[in-house]
Amino acid sequence: MSNLIDRYLLFRIRTKRDPEAFAKIYDRYVKAIYRFTLLKLPSKEEAQDITAETFTKVWNYLQDHNEVANLRALLYRVARNLIADFYRAQKPDQSLSATVTITQGDTSIYMELEKTSDQGRGEDLVEARGEMSLILRQLEKLKDDYRDVVALRLIDGLAFADIAEILGKTSGHVRVIFHRAIKTLKEIA
Amino acid sequence: MGDLEKRINALRNINNRVEPNQAWVNATRRTLLMQAKNSLAGESVQTTKTIRYFYQYFVPVRFLQVVRGPVLAVLSIFAVVLGVSSASVSAAERSLPGDFLYSLKLVTEQARLAWTSDKGEKLKLKVEFATRRSQDLKQIANSGSSEAKTSERVQKAAEILKRDLSTVQEQLEDVRAAATEPGEAVAAAKLVDQTSNELVQVLQATKSSLSQETQDKVTEAQAAAAGTVVKALEVMVEQHEESDQSIAQTEVMEAIEYLSKTVASATGGSTIVSATSSILIAATGTAPLPPTLKDVLAQTKEATLQAFAAVQPANLFDVSSTQPIEPSATSTLEAPNQTTTSSATP
Structure with a gap:
């Protein structure tokens, strides 16, 4: 169903040259992409910049290419590549950052949570923080790809085929990674 | 789990x-x-x-x-x-050749052209741009800036115009080849014919205030425009021969006649007009073997070539050559120009 909507919007962009259709694509995916980048970047600002850049790049891609089979996968893939570029551009000694990143990632999400949660739900918040840091630390122990697979599957709810496209692997491989990752998480849980 | x-x-x-x-x-x-x-x-x-x-x-x-x-x-x-x-x-829209933004103007025109996939539309756009070039030229000539600067700019614009005209000719060919509906090729040819004729006239009007060397350049552009009209006429004649419905004989003949008049006013020679009229009359006559429209057009083309050649010996119909005229060639132009300039002066 969502794929149908995407295809319709892409059709409107390609054939009717309708910029509003692109705005609708943005509306559909901005939150998901933002959350995805937020998990992986040191601060909210970076997540915002990378999210905006993702949509710009996808727009440009759409101008040059007629057929886009999987818009969602494309968006995630571009975002992921931008995040990788971001880290590559950082100074080398900052790249032992898996730990640093996730911890800082905690912070950014916490800040978001603080802003959005109601005042009276302090307890929930504390508990949420606890859960969050635990899981994130566990995830952090996994390799990059493994982490992505788990996040994309369990948080973004993407199908294995989509994840495969985003990561540039076969869907069989993705399934294997997923089950291995879950197993590892259970073991270190 | x-x-x-x-x-x-x-x-x-x-x-x-x-x-x-x-x-x-x-x-x-x-x-x-x-x-x-x-x-x-x-x-x-x-x-x-x-x-x-x-x-x-x-x-x-x-x-x-x-x-x-x-x-x-x-x-x-x-x-x-x-x-x-x-x-x-x-800002680029208003810029003129030699301006920093002029190349931007050209680029945006190219962009518009690239967006259009329909050949007919492309041709229309290209024709519009060619007209714009002649407008640019007019503006430059009347701009009142220094003689040297004006000359340089006019020459530049004339070069670009020549190039554009050769593209128009090619595109007209494309449209003719790709035309699926009967009226398409004719409509395109008519548009090109009309616009190119106008071009010759506009260019003629700008000549008066310019230096000799620049005038020559403008004449080159006129010749290119005239060549484009000839091309359009060729398409018209061909379409007419395929089907009388698409364009009437009289229409084609009028167009040919119009071309001869335009060329005459541009080159200061009236022989082309009389030559064309007589052959046109012969084509409608009842003599045993009246010349066909094709023949008429071929003769008119020849006459046009000669008319422009009389003004400048260099091969002006060769719009593909955008090389500036060699200095040595310029000196041989001095003599003939002196005689024709006097007859062209109103």
Whole structure:
């Protein structure tokens, strides 16, 4: 169903040259992409910049290419590549950052949570923080790809085929990674 | 698995509660929409207000914090592209050859051309641009700037015009070959015919205030325009021979006659007019073997060539050669020019 909507919007962009259709694509995916980048970047600002850049790049891609089979996968893939570029551009000694990143990632999400949660739900918040840091630390122990697979599957709810496209692997491989990752998480849980 | 599952679910729920800053979402949406509209419109003329708005968003305090190479690079490219595609286009519209922005004007024209896939539309656009070139030329000639500068600019514009005309000829050929409906080729040919004739006349009007060397250049452009008319006429004649319905004989004949008159006024020779009239009369006559329209056109083409050759010996119909006339050749032009200039002076 969502794929149908995407295809319709892409059709409107390609054939009717309708910029509003692109705005609708943005509306559909901005939150998901933002959350995805937020998990992986040191601060909210970076997540915002990378999210905006993702949509710009996808727009440009759409101008040059007629057929886009999987818009969602494309968006995630571009975002992921931008995040990788971001880290590559950082100074080398900052790249032992898996730990640093996730911890800082905690912070950014916490800040978001603080802003959005109601005042009276302090307890929930504390508990949420606890859960969050635990899981994130566990995830952090996994390799990059493994982490992505788990996040994309369990948080973004993407199908294995989509994840495969985003990561540039076969869907069989993705399934294997997923089950291995879950197993590892259970073991270190 | 239960425990882990619960935790992952919790993580998912938490993550889903994370909302991006609404103001940022809206601002980004606006920016992206603007960017999309810009790139679709190609030559949209937006005000500088939108530029200021855009810069306002992207130059907040944290811009300085975010000295991340790739992000900064992309943002500045983004800003430059947006800047170029909005405010500068309107300034470019008014620019003339030799201006810094003139090449931008040409590029945006090319962009418009590239967006059009329909051959008929492309031809129309190209014809429009050729007309614009002649307008540019007129403007330059009347601009009143220094003689040297004007000459240089006019010559440049004339070169570009010649090139454009040769493209128009090619495109007319394309349209003719690709025409699926009967009237298409004729309509295109008529448009080219009309516009090119006008071109010759406009160019003639600009000649008077220019130096001799520049006049010669303009004459070259006129010859190219005349050649384009001939091409259009060839298409018309061919279409007429395929089917009388698409264009009537009289129409073609009128067009041929019109060309001869235009060429005459451009080259100062009236022989072409009388030659064409007589053969046209012969074509409608009842003599045993009246010349066909094809013959008429061939003779007119020949006469046109000669008329322009009398003004300048160089091969002017060769619009593909954009080489400037060699200095040595110029000296041989001095003598013939002196005689024809006097007859061309009104």
